[in-house]
Structure formats: structure tokens, C-alpha cells
Amino acid sequence: MKTLTVKEVARLSGVSVRTLHHYDQIGLLRPAFTGQNRYRYYGQDELLRLQQILLHRELGIPLGEIGAILDAPGFDRLEALRQQRQRLSEEAKRYAQLVRTIDRTIASLEGDRAMRNADLYKGISPDKQAEYEAWLVEQYGGDMPERIALSKHKYESLSEAERLELNQELHDMEQGLAEGLRRGVPMGSPSLDPLLGRHRAWVSQMWGRPCPPEAYAGLADLYLSHPDFIARYETIEPGFAEYLSGSMKVYANRQG
Amino acid sequence: MKTLTVKEVARLSGVSVRTLHHYDQIGLLRPAFTGQNRYRYYGQDELLRLQQILLHRELGIPLGEIGAILDAPGFDRLEALRQQRQRLSEEAKRYAQLVRTIDRTIASLEGDRAMRNADLYKGISPDKQAEYEAWLVEQYGGDMPERIALSKHKYESLSEAERLELNQELHDMEQGLAEGLRRGVPMGSPSLDPLLGRHRAWVSQMWGRPCPPEAYAGLADLYLSHPDFIARYETIEPGFAEYLSGSMKVYANRQG
DNA sequence: TATTGACCCTCACGTAGCGTCAGGGACTAT
DNA sequence: ATAGTCCCTGACGCTACGTGAGGGTCAATA
Incomplete structure (x- = not known):
């Protein structure tokens, strides 16, 4: 050696x-x-x-x-590596968040639109982010199976007509928002509220329980963190994923 | 104000x-x-x-x-932001590199395979690494530069066009699975594996990091727990949400 | 009006994680 | 033997704050 x-x-x-x-x-x-x-x-x-x-x-x-x-006695190198992996990918997420923050700042500077002060620093202060994620887990992570069963059962208990109606609702909202995006309606403009209100009501229906503003905002984050959502919404209209997510958050904020 | x-x-x-x-x-x-x-x-x-x-x-x-x-006189805030964006996404790439390094280290520890010493530190301290690689080239010439150039080019070429292709990939998978569902192929049948394998690769691409079987199974749960997913997949074909999710889980299980 | 409690201020010293000489041996190759 | 490159051990310096100490300020309450 x-x-x-x-x-x-x-x-x-x-x-x-x-x-x-x-x-x-x-x-x-x-x-x-x-x-x-x-x-x-x-x-x-x-x-x-x-x-x-x-x-x-x-x-x-x-x-x-x-x-x-x-x-430390009993230090497990493999386990430690796995934990590092976890934390590093969280850091990576933080960086992605930072990039989004910059994009929004650029957009707001270019368009002379206002940006909420708190959003100026998204991704910069890690502890607050962690706090928020802990809250999310508390909200969503604990009782996964129950939640799944609920929404699934809910959906299955609907009649064919009702299903179609709900999907129509979703489709309408997406079209409306995409229209807004194309027209240059800023993220979270109050004019979007009716659409988002219907979306939130629809989510509540599906969950079988109310969807408070914070949960709705959490959902917005969820959208941005999962590939399927991004891919689907981006194909509707470029930039749509972020637009939708941002609008949901602003809306939630206004409601909360 | x-x-x-x-x-x-x-x-x-x-x-x-x-x-x-x-x-x-x-x-x-x-x-x-x-x-x-x-x-x-x-x-x-x-x-x-x-x-x-x-x-x-x-x-x-x-x-x-x-x-x-x-x-500095003539400081352009927009230009600065764009540069930040650039550098931050490089940092993000570095983190992705780090995660891969960890994965390789885990694999080498688990499999008792050897790992080249230089690769132990890929992603850590970027500038010196570049220096080191230059030194390596100087020392050994040969195939090293080619390898570096190859993987770098591959990474950078993953832009707009490739993204569209990846979305196409997703669409194809959905069509294929829906077809399977209509034909009565049971949930999680091995004949679905190629499709799901491509889906998992696609998810990895979107995340920018590997998607291990457990994570893939987790995603399956997520799909079922979210109204938007259910609604979308149910419109593709009734029962599709559960079919997809179940198949993903069985597949993940086979892989893990 | 007086008192709390949560703010605000200015020194000023302490800390972590090295960078950076200074001064002096050790090794290898011509 | 001389040069060039490595190695060592102090020891002081630096950045970006943390952490009190000691003491005003402000808004709401008793």
C-alpha cells in the first residue's frame, strides 16, 4: 500500500x-x-x-x-454517507430555489413589477426553509396511508358525471391561467382569484377535508418539486409551472 | 414607502x-x-x-x-443577476456531482470494489480539482482529457431540445401504460418494466440525481395522494391512477 | 404617570479556520 | 556539493461575524 x-x-x-x-x-x-x-x-x-x-x-x-x-463509537460509514447524500440534495434544492428567486427578481426588475420583500431572500436563509419543511411534513407526512385512502375513496365514490365535472373544472382553471400567462397577467394578480378559489375548493373536495391557505401554499411548493408536475404544466405553456405555483402562493397569502 | x-x-x-x-x-x-x-x-x-x-x-x-x-460605476444589476444565476447553477451542478461521488463511494464500500483516489473528492473544492485535472493531463496525457470533455459536453447539451424529447418520453410511457390497462395487463406485470424503466430514468433526469427504487415507490404514493394527479390520470383512462401507481410500486420492488 | 418589556445603540473582546511568512532541516538528482 | 523541491514547527494575521456589557428608546399597559 x-x-x-x-x-x-x-x-x-x-x-x-x-x-x-x-x-x-x-x-x-x-x-x-x-x-x-x-x-x-x-x-x-x-x-x-x-x-x-x-x-x-x-x-x-x-x-x-x-x-x-x-x-463516535458505532459510527457507521455507510449510514453517514447516506445521510450526507440526503442533506446534500437538500442543499441542491436550496440552490435551485435560489435560481428561481433570481429569475423572479430579474422578471420583477425588467417588468417594474413589485416583488414581495420576503420573496427576495427565498433560498438564502436555510433555517427558515427547514422550519417550513418540518411543518410540511407534520401536515402531510404523518398519515400518508390515511390521506391516500381518503382521496382515492373520495374519487371512486363519485359518479361518472361528477368525475367529468371535476375534471372539467380543473381543465377550465388551467386554460384560464394559461390565458392569463399568455396575456402577461402578473403572477398572483387578484384577477386570478376566482380561478384559484375554484381550484382550492376542488382540492378540498378531493381531499375530503378543508384545504387551509397554508396547505394550499404547500401544494404550490410540491408542484415545483416534482418532475411530473413540471413536465405537464410546462407543456401546457412554457413557464406555466412556476406561474401557477407562484400564483397559488400569492393567493394563499391573500387568504391567510 | x-x-x-x-x-x-x-x-x-x-x-x-x-x-x-x-x-x-x-x-x-x-x-x-x-x-x-x-x-x-x-x-x-x-x-x-x-x-x-x-x-x-x-x-x-x-x-x-x-x-x-x-x-463599481456602471454596475448593471440585471447583468449581475444573470451572472449570479449562471454561477449558482454551476454550484448546483457541483452538488449534483457531490451526490454522485457519494453514490459511487457507497457502491464501492458495499461492493468492496476499489475506487480511484482522485474520484473520492469529485465535487469538493472545484478550482483545485480543475487544476488537478490539468495536472493529470499533463502527467498522463492519454485518454483523460477525452473523458472529461465527453461527459462535460453531454451535460451541457441537455437543454431545450432534449427537454422536449424527455416530455415526449413521458407521453409515450403514458400511452403505453394506458394501452396495457385497456388490454387488461395486470398491475405490475413484468411486461411493463421497459416503460417504467424509462419513466424512472426520466424522473432522474428531471431531479438531476438518481432515483433509487424506494424513491420511485414514494413517488407512486405521492401520485395517489394528490388530487391533481388522480384527476389527470383518471382522464387518460378510468382506473389509470391506481394502475400506474401500483405498477410503479411493484416495479420498484423488483428493482430494489 | 410610571413601569414594563421589547426594542435600539455603541464599544470591545472572542472564535473558527485557516493564509502567510520566517527560519531551518531533508531528499533527490545532477 | 550544490540546487531545487520537498518537509517541519512556530507564530502572527485575517475575515466575518458571535457574544456579552452597559446603557438609551418606545409603545403599551397599570
Whole structure:
């Protein structure tokens, strides 16, 4: 097994030599062994540990904590990697959100339209986002099966005529909104309220329980986070997915 | 126009009051005006400037430079936003790369297969990686540059045209499944696998990350729990929502 | 009117995670 | 033996704030 010097490890991992010194000093990553010339030599295990360290660092975890985590008895590397994966993809979502925020800011600057102040910073402050998602889980995550059964049963209990009517309702709303989008009606304009009101009523019907404004806003987020929704709405009209989602949120806000 | 106090700005933007004090002190973000009580009051312009600051900060640009950029004569806010967008989506790609690195590490740990040391850190510390790759090329010449160029080109070519193709893919899948349903093919029959496999690949594309079987099964649940999905799929063919969802789950189970 | 409680201010020192010399050995190759 | 490139150990500096301390301000209440 080859042993690596500081510089080699540095090149491989992309960190500086000084950083390796630092990690050694604070006991976070000690070399496999040191020669009698006091040189640091690293092996395969150290490379893996360094990967762990850097992944944790990427998530903003302080070095002290990283050490504690890695040295905890019963530390499961596979499980840890899976958790990293999870958190990293959340970070990725945050970045996507940021890109959307920028798009909206650009649009609002170009069109001289106003933008709600709170929306200026969407995706920037991670904690608030997390808070909101926790709320979402509380709202939706807990009783999945029950909810599924409810809406499914609800739909099945409808007569053929009623089903058609509901689908017509949905279709109408989409057409109306697409029309608005084509006409350049801004996202969340009050003129869209009747359409969205009907949509919300329709959602309540399907769920078999009321759909409060916050839940409606949550739904808007859901739309943007799932490929099928995006694909379907984008084919109706380019930009429609975001337009719909944004409008739903503004509407929910006005109602709440 | 309403004026905002430090705490209000802090709440809106997600930064701390101390940070606002700091930005004032270093002249990065000064309040619109200060009362004779020495209170700081911010207006709309300051909120926009703060957004700019935070977006730049997100990219790791030091505060001093941010100030220089924003105060440069001829600073074009729109152009700046577009650049931010560009760089942020690169960051997002980096995160996707990180997730893939983790997936590969997991696979290599599970399968006891070896992983090239350099690949352990793909996605971490981007600039040095580029440097390293240049060094690699210089050292080994050969096939390395070709490989890099290939995957990069592939990624970038995934734009508007490809998107349409992917949507077509979705449409085809739906038609195929609806056909199966009409013919009485049972839920989750293996004959449906090619269609569902393509669907899963499509979902992965849309997410920008792999969609493991469990996630795919989760999506199946989501479909059934949401009125919009039910309505849409039911209009394709009565019973289609449940058929699709059930098939997805069986498929996921076979894969996992 | 007085008192609370939640704001606001200005110092000022502390911290994390390194960057960056300075000063001095070690190794390899000509 | 000399050069060039690596390695080491201090030690001080820097950024971007966190965290009190000590003390005014404001709006609503008692």
C-alpha cells in the first residue's frame, strides 16, 4: 500500500497543505504514521476519513463536531454517507430555489413589477426553509396511508358525471391561467382569484377535508418539486409551472 | 414607502442584527437614514442591495470585493443577476456531482470494489480539482482529457431540445401504460418494466440525481395522494391512477 | 404617570479556520 | 556539493461575524 505525503494528499483532495497541518494539530486527521524525520505519511484509511471530513465541512459543520461524529463509537460509514447524500440534495434544492428567486427578481426588475420583500431572500436563509419543511411534513407526512385512502375513496365514490365535472373544472382553471400567462397577467394578480378559489375548493373536495391557505401554499411548493408536475404544466405553456405555483402562493397569502 | 428597522430587515433576509451592524460598520450596507435616536432605518433600495450582497456571499466572495463590485460605476444589476444565476447553477451542478461521488463511494464500500483516489473528492473544492485535472493531463496525457470533455459536453447539451424529447418520453410511457390497462395487463406485470424503466430514468433526469427504487415507490404514493394527479390520470383512462401507481410500486420492488 | 418589556445603540473582546511568512532541516538528482 | 523541491514547527494575521456589557428608546399597559 502506497503512503502519501502531505502534498500528494493535498493535490488529491484539493485542500491546502496548511489545512492538513491544521487537521493534524487539532487531532481531526492524523497521519497513518510519521517518519523519524517528522514527515507525515497518509494511507488509504486517512483518505477516506478526509473525504468524510470534507463532506461534513461542505455542509457547514464545525470541525470539532465533525471529529466528534467520526470518532463516535458505532459510527457507521455507510449510514453517514447516506445521510450526507440526503442533506446534500437538500442543499441542491436550496440552490435551485435560489435560481428561481433570481429569475423572479430579474422578471420583477425588467417588468417594474413589485416583488414581495420576503420573496427576495427565498433560498438564502436555510433555517427558515427547514422550519417550513418540518411543518410540511407534520401536515402531510404523518398519515400518508390515511390521506391516500381518503382521496382515492373520495374519487371512486363519485359518479361518472361528477368525475367529468371535476375534471372539467380543473381543465377550465388551467386554460384560464394559461390565458392569463399568455396575456402577461402578473403572477398572483387578484384577477386570478376566482380561478384559484375554484381550484382550492376542488382540492378540498378531493381531499375530503378543508384545504387551509397554508396547505394550499404547500401544494404550490410540491408542484415545483416534482418532475411530473413540471413536465405537464410546462407543456401546457412554457413557464406555466412556476406561474401557477407562484400564483397559488400569492393567493394563499391573500387568504391567510 | 415603509422604513424598516434592523430587526425587521433581519427577519426578512434571515441574517442577524449583528451582521447588519457589521455591514454598516464596514460601509457595505448603510441604512437609508438614521434617526436622531441613532436608529438605523432601511428602505426598498437597501433590501435589494442586501439581496445582492447575500447572493454574492453565497458564492464565497469576500465582503470587501462585494462592496467593490456593487459600488463599481456602471454596475448593471440585471447583468449581475444573470451572472449570479449562471454561477449558482454551476454550484448546483457541483452538488449534483457531490451526490454522485457519494453514490459511487457507497457502491464501492458495499461492493468492496476499489475506487480511484482522485474520484473520492469529485465535487469538493472545484478550482483545485480543475487544476488537478490539468495536472493529470499533463502527467498522463492519454485518454483523460477525452473523458472529461465527453461527459462535460453531454451535460451541457441537455437543454431545450432534449427537454422536449424527455416530455415526449413521458407521453409515450403514458400511452403505453394506458394501452396495457385497456388490454387488461395486470398491475405490475413484468411486461411493463421497459416503460417504467424509462419513466424512472426520466424522473432522474428531471431531479438531476438518481432515483433509487424506494424513491420511485414514494413517488407512486405521492401520485395517489394528490388530487391533481388522480384527476389527470383518471382522464387518460378510468382506473389509470391506481394502475400506474401500483405498477410503479411493484416495479420498484423488483428493482430494489 | 410610571413601569414594563421589547426594542435600539455603541464599544470591545472572542472564535473558527485557516493564509502567510520566517527560519531551518531533508531528499533527490545532477 | 550544490540546487531545487520537498518537509517541519512556530507564530502572527485575517475575515466575518458571535457574544456579552452597559446603557438609551418606545409603545403599551397599570
